[in-house]
Amino acid sequence: MSTYTIQDIQKKLDEPMPLIGLYIAAASAVCTLAMTADVINGFRQKRLWFPSKYFSLSATSLTLLTVAMKLPMDFNTNLLGITDWFAKLNSLIFMSTAMGNFISSLGSMNDKEILSNVVALGILVITIVVNVWIQLIQLHHVIGLEYVTQFLVPTILMLLLLVTLVSLAITVPTTKRNMESKYQELHKLALREEEAVKRTIDKHMIMKYWVMAETSNPQFVIGRSVVCTSSALICLTAAIVLLIPYSLWFLANQRVTLEHPRSVYGNFTLWILAIQCIGVVVGTIAPTFRSFVAISFRCSTSRGKNNKSSLKDKLFKTETYWVQILVNWRDNFSSLQIQQDKCRKYLYSAKWLVLNFFIGVQILIVVVSKLLLYVFVLLTYPFAHITNKFKVQYSSNIVTSSDETELDLSRYVLLLEGEPELPKRILKNFCRQSDNMILIGKRKQPQNLIDLLCKFVNFSGVIQFDSTNEVPSLHSQEPSNCWTLPLLTLTSIAIALPHVAEHKRKQLVSSVNEGLSLAKLIEKTLDTNDQLVNIRKSADVCWVGVALYRKWQDVDLRTTSHKCKNSKDVLQELSSKAETSVIEFKREVKDDFLMENPLNWPVKIIAANSMYRVGRTILLAYKGENEPTDEELFERLSIMIADILAACLTNLARVITTMCHRNAIEKRERSVCEAFILLGKTEQVLELLQQRDWPSLDTDKAAYIEEWRSLFHQDNQSPAVSTSTSGPDDAMETSMSNADRITVTVDC
Structure with a gap:
């Protein structure tokens, strides 16, 4: 029987340590990369308060830091090894740097998240400090006072950073409420100005919300606060503390009395040391620049002697x-x-x-x-x-034209009590950022949709796709229509028509696909009661099959196009299959009282009911003597789709302004950014709609297709499908008015 010495057992226990070192290095690398991403993002967007987007205080980042802090919390590591010594010291500074980068992320959390994350961070920091102090107490006679001080100072800096972080965390809920109340007051002012220019949208209108969202952004509020500046100075001090022993070792070339045993983590100790050194250098950038932002605030408002009388009160x-x-x-x-x-x-x-x-x-x-x-x-x-x-x-x-804009926008700057006025250069930067976002949107303009909208003459397609009076209902209650469902149904029918060029089918699918993305956004934004959620979902589910596989539910539209002789056969087959699906479903759920409400139907049955009604409505065109050809019917369906899309997109101006102020304060900045991009993306669409007359419909009602149909029914418009390829009937123009025309202005 073999016997093992204590050295053999220790050697066996140390064998997996290099793999653990690799694990520590990997966790440190992820933290370093996240801090680097935040720094790059801050410079790219010219936000020198460096909002925390990738490296924020969360369960994930705290777990990674716990792994990265393995060395200073490890009692078994040989502290007399020079590599382990520097690695342990570097880990403490790395932790301080990470805490300095965490601070601004407090603004993006709710109250419960702040409490749980700050408590978890406090437990981690105190655990590290206690472990280090226990090791120093055990070894202070061996390593000497000089080296004890090198470890003692970083732990004290960590505790100071924790105190400043808790101090800021206590103020975040109050500052959010203060900013939100000021925002709501300015929002009322902005709404009064918008009422004077109803259904008008331009860059300057959104700029008001952009300035309000940016200046009330909780991360920016924290970044320009005085306590955040103190934390930045502590981080900078910690980096200098790390520089001193490195300078003594590498530059002054002084003799160190420590021994040089091999680290149990092997060569990975050097990896940890190098990665965390890079993390300290990169991580110090954001806190340092945040302090410069706060300093620039005070410098921009200092006017020499006039401020000395109130200096004591301010301090x-x-x-x-x-x-x-x-x-x-x-x-x-x-x-x-x-x-x-x-x-x-x-x-x-x-x-x-x-x-x-x-x-x-x-x-x-x-x-x-x-x-x-x-x-x-x-x-x-x-x-x-x-x-x-x-x-x-x-x-x-x-020569610039921004001075007038700054004067108009300065009243929309949101500041806390005692804060100096916003420097003009930051206000100019807001304007530049808005121009950049509009340019991003312009690069994404839906050209296929614009080509389709060129076929739009008036809004007659809104009522023509479904003949309410002539097509019998399959149920006592008809499901309400949303914008996307008839678009899906009409497109499915159009691409199933025979004797139509393939490039026209592809062009139509691409156009509708771009239009549906905007229609979905309009429905999601303006349907505040979520009454049509199931109807919208039916269109989403079925559109995937149509766009990717040319299948409407289980019907292969390509096969149907080749099998049927003419358009009439296609319409009869699609509407018959849809009718059969609805009737069989009703038979199966005959005793289910929930299914009496069409809004509770499965999404496929809702889509089938729409196909039945639209298909039967279009078949009415074949009652006359002059039946349309396949190409003529395809063109007519394209015009109807363009009409429905145009009616839906008249809500874009309202959607853009709604996006600017609906979200919570933490997400408002991103929402306004998306509004700018949407404004640039839909510039040509809005200009195209501006050239047409709009119906006299209340803005709240204009968000729903059923309200449009009700208005046209009241005006006694004929729902019959026109077989002419020249465009919709001019009779619809009697219900139009110039009073609600949209105006769009995009300056870059």
Whole structure:
């Protein structure tokens, strides 16, 4: 029987350690790449407060950091190894850098997420600090005071960063509510201005919402705050702390009394060291630039002696939002669910003392942060003054039209109590960003849809696709129509017609595909009650088969086109199969009272009912003497599709403005960005619709196709399908009005 020594057992235990080192290096690399992506994204969008998009405080990032922090929390690692020594020290600075990058992401969380994530981060930081301090206590006699200090300072900086992060987390809910209330007031002002120019959309109208969304963006509010500046200075200090021992080792070439045993993680310790060094360098960029943003705010509003009289008030005054939540907790007596008055009295007094202490700490953090920021403003003011003077002289030689815009937009800037006014260069940057987003949209213009809309003359196709009076219903209640369902049905019929060139079929499918993406957005945005969710879903489900496989449900449209002799046969086959599906379904669910409501029908049955009605309506055209040819009917269906799409797209202006203000404060910036892109994307579509007259229909009713049909029925318009290829009847023009014409202006 073989015997193992302690060294043999230890060697066996150390064998998997290099793989664990690889795991640590991989986790560190993911964190570094995420911080790098945020830095690149900030520079690309010229947002020097660097919003956290890829590396934010979340369960995923905390798990990765826990893995990356394996070295400083490992008691078994030989601390006397020079590589392990630097790797452990570097890991602590890496953690501090990660915390500095986390801070702005607090703005994108709700209250529960902030609480859970900050508590989890606090547990991780305290665990690391305690582990490091235990190791230092055990080895301080061996390694000496100099090396103990090198580890002690980073842990203290980590705790300071945790304190500043908690300080900001306490203020986030209050600042969000303040910003939201100010936003709603300005939104009312903007709505009053929009009522004067009904159904009009241009870049400057959206710019109001863009400025409001950007300046109230919680991440930007945190990034320009004084406490965030303090955290940035701590991160910068941590990077300098890391630089000192490296300088002593590599540059000064001083002798270190440490031994050089081999690391248990093998060569992967060097990988961890290199990757986390890169992470520290890259991760310091965002916090440093955030401090420059806060400094530039103060420098841009400094005017020398005029500010000295109120300087004391500015430095030592703590705005309400910094301590509002703590004050609410302190004054909330009803939260103590204890019956005995004596115990309640003692607990309330204890709570009062504890929260008063935390309020004092919060005030101290804010005041110290303001003092630090003021010192840096004094140091950088001469340089900033010279730079601003150069910029003014340079910009005076360039003729721009942005001054008038800035004056109009400055009243839509949202600021917290005590914040200085927004620098003009940031307002100009907002304008440049809006131009870039519109250009992005212009590159995505739906050219196939535009070609199809050129066939549009008036909106007669809205009523002609379904003859309500002449086609018998298969059910006591008819499902309501949405915009996308008749588009799907008409397109399915059109591409199934025989003797039609294949390139025309492909062109129609491409055009409708582009139009459906806009129609779906309109329905999703304006159908606030979600009454037509199941109807819209039926169109989505069936369109996949039509667009990709040329199949309407189980019917192969290509086979139908080749098998049938003419269009009449195609219509009869499709409508008959659809009718059979609906009748069989009704027979199966005869005793199910839920199915009495067509909105509860399966999506395929809703689509089948639409095919039955549309197919039967088009067959009415064959009652006359002059039956249309296949090409003529295809052209007529294309015109009907164009009419329906045009009617649907008249809601684009309302959708764009709705996108600007409907979402929550954390998502509003992205929504306004999408509105700018949509404005650029649909510029030609809006200009094309501007050339036509619109019906006198209320904007709320214009979002629904059934309201359009009701209006045309009231005007006694004929639902018969025209067999002429020259276009729809001119009789529809009697219901049109110039009063609601759209105007679109896109300046770049």
